[in-house]
Amino acid sequence: MRYSAIAVALVTMLALAGCQSMAETTDPSETLYQKLGERSGIANIVEDLLYLIVEDDRINEQFRGVDVRQFHTNLTDQLCELSGGPCTYSGRKMRESHSDMNVTDTQFNALAENLILAMEQNNIATGAQNRLIKKLVPLYPQIRNL
Template sequence: MILAKAIVALLLAFTLAACQTPPAAPQEDNPDLYAALGEREGIEAIVEDLLYIIVDDERIAFQFRGLDVARFHGHLSDQICMLAGGPCTYTGRDMAESHSAMAITNTQFNALVEDLILAMEKNRVPTAAQNRLLARLAPMHDAIVRP
């Protein structure tokens, strides 16, 4: 079971790394995604759990040291909410600007994806909804990862 989850996570990570299209605009099925994520309350719970997972993930925890956690939580919740078709507006910096000095690697990007999957699983988000959200987040890869 654990091996199967690891394989799925790796496949998703490779799929995400291969995507190079701009972020998708909200689509017709997004309101269904917003509901599947538990609407605003569910998204905030996912992001909170993600932050706890990140703290324990030695692959990426150092990238988040000194972060204004409340601000990050709010911006990430807004961004996911907006991408899922919810009634939110993301007002943070663009991905390239906010990650430009961080030297994020593919390994770190993939680790964050794995952690997000764990947070969604903890919140009982259906796999189909997880995949739909990841597909909307994947185009940000090139703005975040620096060669």
Template sequence: MALTGCQSMPADSGPTLYQQLGERPGIANVVEDLLYLIVDDERINHQFKGVNVAQFHRNLTDQLCELSGGPCNYSGRSMRELHSDMAITDTQFNALAENLILAMEENNIPTAAQNRLLKRIVPLYSDIRNL
């Protein structure tokens, strides 16, 4: 059958998720906008009181960079350790996800890239919620 040859053709080698996010500078911009959204969000801003903003920005940028396939290495604490005493609720987890989506939209990240990143974040849910 003629279509069998198509199955071995390489997939479209378009931009990587890391590239779609704008590489490290683009990810840093998303994280910066996310921080402003967190401050204004009464559902979660109390969880971030006393956080070293510069360190949080750097760590989250590195983590999203690494999750997106970029050359960064996240060297912060594990998600389970970091959130162990926070009692994060589903509402709070979802609020942060909503704010991340808004920050990505503000930075013109394509919806498909947003979804790809969120898919890579979802496995962290049980560690963040400490389930």
């Protein structure tokens, strides 16, 4: 399946990037949502992600004119909900909001890469990074409009 290849690529990328974080403590009783710092921690990650998007010429054109505040709120709620937190995503369906963008594999991976960087900047353990990225894999065909 095509998007399992994307998952493998993302997981490989994370494994390679992850060595530096191996000394981080892991508390098995913490949920993914807690490991991400709950909603406020996720909001910080998304804020840093937005700065990285603006700097990234692979994707920043697509975001021109976007309502940043709304995007921040919706993506924070989405990641909060996906990670098992008490949030309800109230934005549009992924297929709908990305339908006329022709998002490429390179762009999808660029966004995932920036999300990983933003999580690194917020000292999120590599295992938690992997788990969040894994939750995004099912969104791939919707965002790519496949």
